[in-house]
Amino acid sequence: MVKAVVLGAAGGIGQPLSLLLKTSPLIDELALYDVVNTPGVAADISHISTTATVTGFLPADDGLRHALTGADIVVIPAGVPRKPGMTRDDLFKVNAGIVRDLAKGISEYCPKAYTLIISNPVNSTVPVAAEVFRNAGVLDPKRLFGVTTLDIVRAETFAQEFTGQKVPSATTIPVVGGHSGETIVPLFSQAQPSFNVPEAKLDAIVNRIQFGGDEVVKAKNGGGSATLSMAYAGFRFAEKVLKAVSGEKGLVEPSFVYLPGVEGGEEIAKEVGVDFFSVPVELGPSGVVKANNVLANINDYERKLLEVAIKGLKGNIEKGVEFVKNPPPK
Numbered sequence: 001m002v003k004a005v006v007l008g009a010a011g012g013i014g015q016p017l018s019l020l021l022k023t024s025p026l027i028d029e030l031a032l033y034d035v036v037n038t039p040g041v042a043a044d045i046s047h048i049s050t051t052a053t054v055t056g057f058l059p060a061d062d063g064l065r066h067a068l069t070g071a072d073i074v075v076i077p078a079g080v081p082r083k084p085g086m087t088r089d090d091l092f093k094v095n096a097g098i099v100r101d102l103a104k105g106i107s108e109y110c111p112k113a114y115t116l117i118i119s120n121p122v123n124s125t126v127p128v129a130a131e132v133f134r135n136a137g138v139l140d141p142k143r144l145f146g147v148t149t150l151d152i153v154r155a156e157t158f159a160q161e162f163t164g165q166k167v168p169s170a171t172t173i174p175v176v177g178g179h180s181g182e183t184i185v186p187l188f189s190q191a192q193p194s195f196n197v198p199e200a201k202l203d204a205i206v207n208r209i210q211f212g213g214d215e216v217v218k219a220k221n222g223g224g225s226a227t228l229s230m231a232y233a234g235f236r237f238a239e240k241v242l243k244a245v246s247g248e249k250g251l252v253e254p255s256f257v258y259l260p261g262v263e264g265g266e267e268i269a270k271e272v273g274v275d276f277f278s279v280p281v282e283l284g285p286s287g288v289v290k291a292n293n294v295l296a297n298i299n300d301y302e303r304k305l306l307e308v309a310i311k312g313l314k315g316n317i318e319k320g321v322e323f324v325k326n327p328p329p330k
């Protein structure tokens with residue numbers, strides 16, 4: 001029996017993500033939690049004739065505990081999205097507190113669950129969750145993931161658009177670093193099998209991947225940020241985690257993880273000088289089997305992007321850790 005939980009299930013990402021999870025034959029039980037509207041969303045989704053049973057919870061009546069108890073995988077898109085003119089970091093003040101409180105719930109009610117964090121700024125909210133888990137004595141870095149899959153999805157899409165060539169579904173284009181602007185580093189030189197982007201188009205395509213989120217925020221014009229493409233990406237990553245748990249081998253996807261706690265991560269952490277970083281991770285029955293070091297053979301162009309990314313990431317990570325270590329006054 002596999003139980004999946006969505007925290008923030010009534011939101012722009014939460015609803016389509018819950019819909020996609022309901023279609024998965026890998027899930028037997030789906031619990032939807034939000035501070036509003038979950039009874040309606042759960043009732044609606046529960047009429048779909050796939051196997052998973054669906055329940056909806058609100059904070060009243062100990063809803064978070066009921067939603068999380070027995071969970072195997074928890075996906076968190078709870079929190080406020082950007083409006084035009086905002087950076088992801090501007091969301092920190094509100095979303096760090098939301099993620100901290102939800103992570104406390106996970107540490108109490110389902111400490112062994114795979115936790116997938118979508119709430120922005122991912123570069124800081126994942127360190128927040130890690131610190132909460134550490135304080136509770138339940139941190140297992142193999143099970144904590146910052147979801148950066150949308151950056152990979154964008155890399156695949158824009159690579160096709162800019163080159164006019166189809167990116168075969170078996171091709172992986174690693175996108176490493178973090179999930180905001182210049183901390184997002186696409187590594188076309190490390191695509192497997194190789195996928196060639198003409199040099200003259202590289203700047204434009206990298207910029208589009210790094211600032212793809214801004215493009216959607218601008219187009220939505222005050223109506224939020226990416227929700228549908230994010231639901232697709234979040235589902236793609238959750239499905240890979242679940243497939244790996246059920247024994248499927250060879251599943252790899254980049255994710256923002258706590259490097260010192262995963263096989264192969266220590267070496268990468270030394271190289272990049274930060275502890276949280278997105279790299280392709282090999283998934284297995286207990287979460288991350290190994291972090292793959294794709295940095296050894298990158299080219300000079302990519303190395304420069306990486307240097308800029310690391311500078312930005314350092315502050316983002318420290319901010320998340322500090323938020324839990326020295327909480328701001330209420």
Ligand SMILES: NC(=O)c1ccc[n+]([C@@H]2O[C@H](COP(=O)([O-])OP(=O)(O)OC[C@H]3O[C@@H](n4cnc5c(N)ncnc54)[C@H](O)[C@@H]3O)[C@@H](O)[C@H]2O)c1
Nearest residue numbers: 008010011012013034035078079080081118119120150230
């Ligand atoms: N990682 C990524 O690639 C990525 C991509 C897109 C958006 N995001 C982020 O995802 C988050 C959600 O975006 P959205 O468009 O779905 O926003 P939204 O406002 O549409 O939905 C957020 C939901 O979270 C709920 N919520 C707020 N506080 C909560 C709490 N304490 N417990 C449970 N639920 C709570 C809200 O009620 C709302 O339903 C934002 O922070 C956004 O920046 C991340």
Ligand SMILES: O=C(O)C[C@H](O)C(=O)O
Nearest residue numbers: 082120212213214225226
């Ligand atoms: O851009 C945002 O704020 C949302 C998300 O992180 C994205 O990349 O689309």
